[in-house]
Amino acid sequence: MLDKLGTLGLVGVLVTLGGLALIAWQSPIVAGGLALVVGGVGLVVKGLLDSLMAQFGFA
Secondary structure (H helix, E strand, C coil): CHHHHHHHHHHHHHHHHHHHHHHHCCCCHHHHHHHHHHHHHHHHHHHHHHHHHHHHCCC
């Protein structure tokens, strides 16, 4: 997975996890909600990209 993300993607994941950790330190319930939102957005983006790649014949 790390080879597909690249350096910029890995930095993005680390920043996201760091931000969630900072929020969880102050308010665990809010951090849980934000983690669900981030995960949901990730799943939507993956679905859209899979669909787009299938339309171009790459899947």
